[in-house]
Amino acid sequence: MKGYMNVGRVTDTVRMLEALRHQDDSSSHPDHVTYTTVISAFVKAGSMDRARRVLAEMTRVGVPANRITYNILLKGYCQQLQIDQAKELLREMADDAGIEPDVVSYNILIDGCILVDDSAGALGFFNEMRTRGLAPTKISYTTLMKAFALSGQPKLANKVFDEMLNDPRNGVSEEAKKIIQRIKDNGFHPDVATYGSLANGIALARKPGEALLLWNEVKERCRVKKEGETSDPSDPPTLKPDEGL
Template identity: 25%
Template sequence: MTTLLRRLLLGATPADALLTGRLPFSTSSRRTPHRFRRSRRSPNPAPPSPEAVSAAIATLPSRLTPPLLSYSLSSFSDARLLLPFRKIGKAFHVYTLMRASADPAARPSTDTYHALFTALLSRGGGDTMVHYMYMDTVSALFRQMLEEGVPPDTRALNVLVKGYAQSLHLNDALRVFHQMRPVYGCEPDALTYSYLVHGLSEQGRTRNAREVFDEMLAKGLAPTEPACNAFVSALAMAGEAGEAERVMWDMARAGRVVDDVTRRAVVEELWRSGRRDDAERVVREMEERGIVGGAERRALLRSLHDEFGDDDLDVDDRWRNTR
């Protein structure tokens, strides 16, 4: 194409030559347009053959301990073993080969199932619908785990409880929770209770959440901060501002400080229920205990003024209502 244009232009008249100087492209370049160039990238490596993967699986008992295998399944790919675990499909392919292995040491263990549960439920972040979709697969894996005679531990059962709670299957989460001790011989820990409290609170089931919460405290276990935030917020939104305040202070004494959204919900509910003095007292105590600073206290009181239209509220006078 470029050679043909050059020949035509060499035989052109001076007027035509003047026109050629205005052409928007150069005829002297022999470079191939970018879209016609061949890619210089190296071809993608061929995937490992099933025989190579099977051979790698056969060496697992001597080369990888169960904890290291579980970490590999959920975290990274070991190129030396030809096991690309970064994609969940590859991990399930390896899991299938492990189940078919004749070597008992290469069979899936509790750590393997725990890694697969965690990998599935970590997809989608906090999206409830994504967890809802993957919980069927997790439930099927759990049934396979029991059929294979692999005893679950507290960690694996905690992942089940968390998955059911996050996918809004709270009754299934409670069922697993009540079966942990009598059926599986596992003792619920602080994470088990926290997942239940968090899920029940998000659904507004404050009565059930309070029962689980009280049972946890009776055992001397401390809830996680997300569970505290969800429980206190649920109590405040349910109109139980006094109970929400009590739980908030109990958790503060235990080293669990609720976040700013939860603090705002408690104060606003106290103010909305007509307990203005209690709301101001709570804000003042938060500042005295170092939970909030002066700027946050003023912002909180100013938001109450803007929402409820109290012209008598002096957000800059710290001790106006001190008794």
């Protein structure tokens, strides 16, 4: 069944489920893994209504879904930009099925908010995750940074970056540096605080080569143009570093 699912053969995946249903040996009847595989096939094909019907059937026949099943459905709704349905499924998951969402669940929802350009929604899920006592992962932080960077809010992205650096479980990461690059690509330029965060992260990671590259970039930003030297409108503004940087 997984083989059929992986290559997108949804009809064959469902046919296997039907075959298992009609086995005389009850131990061969579909279990939660079987149903979750079928749900994955429908999600991969973009057939969210059919995927939800399989979830309803699991409840009807007494085969409990687990967190993995719900996370697959959550991701499917987010990929289809159906964030309201994802939110409703999250509620059903916790209230009706009694399954607490995990960090993976919230990371999926935060990323889904990015797809619909909803940075406020991404922050809401990030805060809700922490309210539930779930510690953010590097993926949580960098996904939220991406939400703010893509929505043209570099200062908020910088605040999230600072918080990630102060989290003892995390350090500067390649993902975080990519987010800073996205800030630049969107026409914004790192300020003193952003450079300071990067410098602190590089120092904690003990990467002198990266420190030198960052210092060269800062020096270029500090350079005052000579009299008569032409300026390009796309050039970043002159930087005035503080003592800390």
